[in-house]
Amino acid sequence: MNASQIVEAVLFASDAPLKAEEIARADESLDEDRVEEAVRELRVFYDETERSFQIVEVAEGYQILTRPEFSSYLERFDTVPRPSRLSGPALETLAIIAYRQPIGRVEVEYIRGVGSAGVIRSLQDRGLVDVVGRAEGLGRPLLYGTSARFLEHFGFGSLDDLPRPEELPVVLRERVPLLPEGEQEDGGAEPGVAAGAEAAQLDLPDG
Amino acid sequence: MNASQIVEAVLFASDAPLKAEEIARADESLDEDRVEEAVRELRVFYDETERSFQIVEVAEGYQILTRPEFSSYLERFDTVPRPSRLSGPALETLAIIAYRQPIGRVEVEYIRGVGSAGVIRSLQDRGLVDVVGRAEGLGRPLLYGTSARFLEHFGFGSLDDLPRPEELPVVLRERVPLLPEGEQEDGGAEPGVAAGAEAAQLDLPDG
Amino acid sequence: MAAPETGAGLFGEKAGFWVVEIDRFQGPLDLLLHLIRVQDVDVFDIPIARITDQFLRAVKEIHATQLDSAGEFLEMAATLVRIKAQMLLPRYGDDEEADPRAELVRRLLEYEQIREISARLQTAEAERGRRFGKGYVEARPRPTLEDTPLETGWEEVMEAALAVEMPDPRDVEHRVRVRPVAMETKVALILDALGRATRVEFSRLLRGVEGLQARMHGVMTFLASLELTRRRAVYLRQVNPFSELWIYRRDPETEGAADESAGATDDAAEATDDAGGDRPETTTQESP
Numbered sequence: 001m002n003a004s005q006i007v008e009a010v011l012f013a014s015d016a017p018l019k020a021e022e023i024a025r026a027d028e029s030l031d032e033d034r035v036e037e038a039v040r041e042l043r044v045f046y047d048e049t050e051r052s053f054q055i056v057e058v059a060e061g062y063q064i065l066t067r068p069e070f071s072s073y074l075e076r077f078d079t080v081p082r083p084s085r086l087s088g089p090a091l092e093t094l095a096i097i098a099y100r101q102p103i104g105r106v107e108v109e110y111i112r113g114v115g116s117a118g119v120i121r122s123l124q125d126r127g128l129v130d131v132v133g134r135a136e137g138l139g140r141p142l143l144y145g146t147s148a149r150f151l152e153h154f155g156f157g158s159l160d161d162l163p164r165p166e167e168l169p170v171v172l173r174e175r176v177p178l179l180p181e182g183e184q185e186d187g188g189a190e191p192g193v194a195a196g197a198e199a200a201q202l203d204l205p206d207g
Numbered sequence: 208m209n210a211s212q213i214v215e216a217v218l219f220a221s222d223a224p225l226k227a228e229e230i231a232r233a234d235e236s237l238d239e240d241r242v243e244e245a246v247r248e249l250r251v252f253y254d255e256t257e258r259s260f261q262i263v264e265v266a267e268g269y270q271i272l273t274r275p276e277f278s279s280y281l282e283r284f285d286t287v288p289r290p291s292r293l294s295g296p297a298l299e300t301l302a303i304i305a306y307r308q309p310i311g312r313v314e315v316e317y318i319r320g321v322g323s324a325g326v327i328r329s330l331q332d333r334g335l336v337d338v339v340g341r342a343e344g345l346g347r348p349l350l351y352g353t354s355a356r357f358l359e360h361f362g363f364g365s366l367d368d369l370p371r372p373e374e375l376p377v378v379l380r381e382r383v384p385l386l387p388e389g390e391q392e393d394g395g396a397e398p399g400v401a402a403g404a405e406a407a408q409l410d411l412p413d414g
Numbered sequence: 415m416a417a418p419e420t421g422a423g424l425f426g427e428k429a430g431f432w433v434v435e436i437d438r439f440q441g442p443l444d445l446l447l448h449l450i451r452v453q454d455v456d457v458f459d460i461p462i463a464r465i466t467d468q469f470l471r472a473v474k475e476i477h478a479t480q481l482d483s484a485g486e487f488l489e490m491a492a493t494l495v496r497i498k499a500q501m502l503l504p505r506y507g508d509d510e511e512a513d514p515r516a517e518l519v520r521r522l523l524e525y526e527q528i529r530e531i532s533a534r535l536q537t538a539e540a541e542r543g544r545r546f547g548k549g550y551v552e553a554r555p556r557p558t559l560e561d562t563p564l565e566t567g568w569e570e571v572m573e574a575a576l577a578v579e580m581p582d583p584r585d586v587e588h589r590v591r592v593r594p595v596a597m598e599t600k601v602a603l604i605l606d607a608l609g610r611a612t613r614v615e616f617s618r619l620l621r622g623v624e625g626l627q628a629r630m631h632g633v634m635t636f637l638a639s640l641e642l643t644r645r646r647a648v649y650l651r652q653v654n655p656f657s658e659l660w661i662y663r664r665d666p667e668t669e670g671a672a673d674e675s676a677g678a679t680d681d682a683a684e685a686t687d688d689a690g691g692d693r694p695e696t697t698t699q700e701s702p
Contacts, residue, residue, distance in 0.1 A: 001277070009259035009277035010284055015551045026284040049256070052216035056545065063547060069208065070216040071544035073233040079221040083543035088532070089440055091539075095531035111524060114441035114486045125321060130295050131577060140374070142577055154535060155542030163534045168527055222549035270550060281552075290565040295574070298566070302575035318578060334560045361568040376578045 003030060004045075007038040017061030017152060059151035060158050086153075093119045094128060094150065098162060102132045102143035120144060128153060210237055211252075214245040218262065218271045226268035300326045301335060301353075305369060306379035308352035309339045315351075318378060327351060335360070442490030443525040445472060450522070457522060460515055462501055466494040474644075488597070492633045493518065495640060600631075600638035608648065608663040616659035 010018065010026050020039070024030040039062055043055050056065045066074065074080045086094070093116055096108050109116045123129040124144075132145035151158065217225065217233050227242040246269060250262050259277050262269055273281065293301065300323055303315050316323045330336040331351075339352035353366070363369065377383060439445040449468050450457055473487045500514035600619070607614040619635050639661050642648040652659045 001280070005257065005259045006277065006280050009273050009280055012260050012271075012548060013273050013281050013284075013551055015547050015549075023284075026280040045256075049252075050212065052212045053219055064219075065545035065547055066216050066220055068541065068544035070213065071546075073208075073213050074216060074220050074546050076232060077217065077221060077225075077229075079223045079225065080217075080546055080549055081222060083539075085539060085543070086536075091532040091535050092440065092528060095528050095535055098535075099528075099531065111521070111528060112441055113443035113490065113521075113525065121320070124295075134573070134577065140576070153542065154538040155545070156538065163531060168530050216546075220546035220549045272550075272552060290563040293564070293566040293570065298570055298574035299578060302571050303578060305571065306575060332560060333562070333564065335564075360564060361571070370572065372576075374576055376576065379575055379578055 001027075003027075003034050003038040004041050006030065007035055008042055011042075011055065011062060011064045014063070017058040017063040017148075019061040022061070056155070057157040058155055059148045089114075089116075089119050090123060094123060094146070097123075097129055097144050098146050098150070098159070099165075101145035102135075103145075104135050104141040104143055106141060108144075208234075210241050210245040211248050213237065214242055215249055215271075218269055221270075224265050224268035224270040229268065296321075296323075296326050297330060301330055301357075303379065304330070304336055304351050305353050305357070305366075306371075306375070307382070308366075309342075309350035310352075311342050311348040311350055313348060442469075442487045443522060444529075445469065445487070446490065446494075447522055447526055447529075457519060460519065462494065462498050462515060466491075466498045469494055470640075470644075488637060489633075492637050495636070597634050597638050597641065600635045601641060603635070604638055604642055604648065604661060608661065611663075613660050613662045616661060619661075 006027050007023055007030075010023050020032045020035040023035045024032055039055055046054050052070050053064050053066045055062050058065075089112075092112060093108060096111050097103055097120075100107070100111075105117060105120055108120065120129065124131075127147055127149040129144050129150065130147045131142050133143045134140040135143055146159070150156075151161075156162065213233050214230055214237075217230050227239045227246070230242045231237040231239055246262055252258075253261055258274075260271050260273050263272050264270075296319075299319060300315060303318055304310055304327075307314070307318075312324060312327060315327065327336065331338075334354055334356040336351050336357070337354045338349050340350045341347040342350055357363075358365065371380060439448065446465070446469060449455075449465055449472075450460060455461060455465070470491055473484075473491050497514045497518060603619055604614070607619065616635065616639070620631055639648060639650060642661075643650060647664055648661050649664050650659060650661055
């Protein structure tokens with residue numbers, strides 16, 4: 001058995017992305033570099049022989065997935081599991097958490113303008129969002145961040161694959177700590193996340 | 208797309224074996240004979256290029272499976288002991304059981320707000336949590352507590368050594384009554400407590 | 415004023431009053447952004463009076479079944495009204511920070527950006543949805559969990575313990591925003607005070623309220639007085655900026671002569687009906 005065959009077998013036998021160092025566990029002869037090399041070989045081979053699947057980098061790992069061109073054929077089969085779709089509020093909340101992590105619930109709610117405890121909880125239940133720490137300050141509110149499953153769900157290789165702020169029509173810049181104005185009645189649960197959270201200060205033009 | 212590619216994609220993505228006539232539904236250009244022919248082509252190709260997988264025919268139809276020669280790698284991949292960490296839900300559940308033991312599943316679920324049968328089972332599988340008795344009342348529900356292995360792993364001489372800092376939430380610090388009157392024995396019927404919901408995110412592998 | 419909104423398809427005139435499909439909006443920022451974008455208003459120079467009017471009108475149509483979100487819309491309404499009031503005050507110098515709209519504009523732009531990002535996430539989700547992983551994965555022996563070395567230390571368990579939040583028994587599935595202050599209570603308070611006098615100072619209504627709650631009480635009392643203004647049960651007077659705000663009882667019979675501290679009628683209830691206020695208005699229905 002050569003390295004490519006072993007790596008292929010492991011990728012074929014998995015329904016989730018695997019990191020190179022995980023794949024390397026399959027045999028003593030493998031290490032991370034050998035695995036990376038085998039992945040490159042397999043990719044070339046799948047391309048050249050026009051396989052219907054390819055190796056995709058997802059969630060900082062590798063996964064064999066069908067090429068998108070085949071979706072219309074596959075969607076006809078009950079035995080092909082359907083991907084799930086998130087609701088608008090869930091996407092909106094995820095967007096905030098992805099870009100501002102680590103971020104507390106109160107800060108998410110201030111940005112959205114609506115209560116978000118239920119959405120955050122359901123994102124947690126789906127494994128898309130994790131508690132990643134606690135803020136300083138009164139009540140030490142929980143801070144949330146995105147998980148590996150978040151990357152998997154959207155097919156991102158890493159957080160770097162998120163659209164860059166400068167590509168967006170509205171530009172994110174360095175921000176001063178978010179100071180909720182009076183309309184926040186969650187008394188005292190000050191989001192003390194100024195330090196870690198990168199966020200936006202949208203400067204107003206003069207006048 | 209040629210017939211071989213479509214057949215390959217369908218066999219790859221299907222979670223159950225498919226018969227030739229079923230596969231033919233993927234596209235109008237296909238019929239049973241065309242599918243059988245494509246399967247033959249793919250088999251020859253997989254053989255000649257020494258793929259680690261093959262198309263097998265079982266009673267219910269065709270399926271792509273890893274070749275048996277690779278099973279030892281897969282087994283090794285799975286069983287090489289790798290250090291793992293407790294997931295967020297497992298940590299939360301363990302904390303609740305540690306501080307409120309002996310405690311029943313329903314009470315754990317009440318505090319967490321989500322179904323917890325799966326998490327508790329995985330904590331049992333890890334040997335961190337044991338059944339320590341049964342409660343009075345309807346159905347005499349099982350009560351859980353931490354194990355000797357729990358004390359050993361976290362380096363406690365006895366349960367009296369568990370730190371109880373000021374900031375510990377009241378629900379863990381004191382044995383405040385949990386369920387509102389009359390709901391005490393309302394096993395599992397809590398709204399929003401879906402047993403399966405949390406099953407998938409139990410133990411994330413290390414890394 | 416009606417024209418641009420109808421064109422936007424946001425409002426529809428039905429049975430003589432305006433209906434807004436508040437369900438279409440994910441929250442007050444969404445609605446506000448819609449009002450601004452659809453009328454092609456410069457977000458850096460929001461005509462706050464007009465937008466506030468439109469917003470308030472939309473919020474009024476929130477149905478009793480949507481009380482949960484009503485609070486959020488009302489908070490925004492209070493913010494808008496406050497900004498509107500501040501815009502009337504003289505501003506000192508040309509310090510841009512002094513623009514009372516600045517924070518709102520920042521929030522709106524930030525929210526718009528988040529919406530752009532969610533749209534892109536949705537696209538990414540759809541693209542990922544066109545690829546399929548291996549459907550069938552052979553069952554293989556799993557290592558027993560008990561043999562698996564555990565790397566988790568006590569600090570992590572402790573952290574989780576500190577994070578445990580006891581859920582509200584009334585709130586297992588949905589978070590019900592239990593408002594510390596009900597606007598309806600404040601409406602009653604104002605009407606009660608005006609039952610005994612023709613006018614009352616705003617500050618008197620807040621007597622005895624202190625601490626963290628004071629601000630919310632202030633906002634809700636102010637909202638209540640606006641609501642009563644809308645129902646034409648009262649009108650507000652303030653002689654100078656920062657001077658006392660007076661709430662006057664309004665006699666519907668003397669409409670137009672409101673300046674002379676309202677007449678002797680005590681028929682506030684009738685005035686309420688007058689403005690179509692027979693719906694169970696707005697926020698209340700609190701859990702105790």
